[in-house]
Amino acid sequence: MERARELAQAVKRAAAELGFSACGITTAEPVAGREALEAWLAAGLHAGMAYMERDPAARCEPRALLAEARSVIVVGASCNAQPITTKATAGEALFARYAGNLDYHDVLKERLRSLRSVLEAAAGGPVRARVCVDSSPLLERALAVRAGLGFVGKSGMLIHRRFGTWLLLAELLVDVDLAPDAPAAGRCGRCTRCIDACPTGAILAPGVIDSTRCISYLTIEHRGGFASEQAARLGRRVFGCDVCQEVCPFNGRAEAIADPAFAPRPATTARTLAELAEMDEEQFREQFRRSPVKRAKWAGLRRNAAAALSCNSPVRDHQRAVVADGELVVADGAA
Ligand code: B12
Ligand code: SF4
Ligand code: SF4
8 A cells, every 4th residue: 555655656746747737546447427428429419429439338447448457547738828818809710728739649648658657667667558648438537537636517627726627638547556546526616607608509518518519529520511500600719619618717717837838839829710711731731730730630620710701700609708807707799
């Protein structure tokens, strides 16, 4: 037990040195959430993400990914490198904050490989491990709750007491016993700001997201064209959506970070919709190298920019998040 505690401490120290904002540990036992996941899939709320249908039971079972797993190290990297402000310039494109610079999948994978080496040195021998970042079939938020990183809010986002909703999650599954953390407590109380502010009404109930309506899904995962009512709700968003995070009061107190991996690059700042809609494939490849925006592909980004350009701002798209009297609120203004 003493050894498990010492190793856990060594892992957490190393995680902080490697640039992770948060690190928690849980066992490799199955996570809760299977019924909720199955109900979500049965209702078709995963839209066109067919990969989500594959073996939902395994998503709750870390040992389906690494049979020998004893512990799961859950890390979070805050992408809160930009101040929360709404770019007011008409015609300017909005990118989700996590997409400001490097692809977090690559960044976090590399840092987790280093963490594994540190653990091997501390444990005095080889460690069987599996690195998971987003695309592995694992319920990352449920694991993060159990590892003490935060609680799941009505927006569906994991909320950390210091970093708010801005943590990007990743895991290192290992065949070593590490002292687990206690699950995190916390709750939204009576707040419903994210539900009220979502431009498409995609938060059907606390924590339940309808991907068919979610702008994040539409601008990143969806292939093909948009129905006019979908295009009409994009506002100026061309890659992802942060509305349900920007209005969250827990983010008003969230610590900003100075991680160069997430400091916005020119390609995602001060870009006009028109510029993006006309960009050629070579420019796209050049400007979004090693960026998560690649996921939308050239055709997807142009489609999003063109749709946003043609969008006639219905009532809710006039809303934007602003800071008033030190508080984040949703106000009317040009979308
Ligand atoms: C599919 C997916 C999407 C889909 C569907 C969204 C959704 N809510 O499921 C789309 C494309 C819409 C999407 C959008 C976004 N996503 Co996404 N997405 C995923 C992915 C790949 C799977 C999520 C999943 O399994 N969904 C199915 C539902 C049913 O599961 P769930 O929401 O995770 O809910 C479970 C837990 O929360 C748990 N739970 C809920 N409450 C409680 C309470 C307790 C006490 C416990 C124990 C458990 C628990 O039970 C639920 C059901 O099993 C994960 C990565 C991963 N492998 O987990 C990233 C992930 C959830 N996405 C992430 C991000 C950043 C986003 C966006 C913010 C991106 C953006 N800026 O545009 C938006 C936010 C939308 C939103 N409000 O959720 C992060 C979230 C980080 C965080 N702090 O929460 C993740 C974890 C990726 C990562 N590695 O960082 N995403
Ligand atoms: S990401 Fe945007 S569209 Fe999706 S649930 Fe949050 S506010 Fe709604
Ligand atoms: S905006 Fe309010 S209801 Fe939504 S997650 Fe944040 S605290 Fe919870």
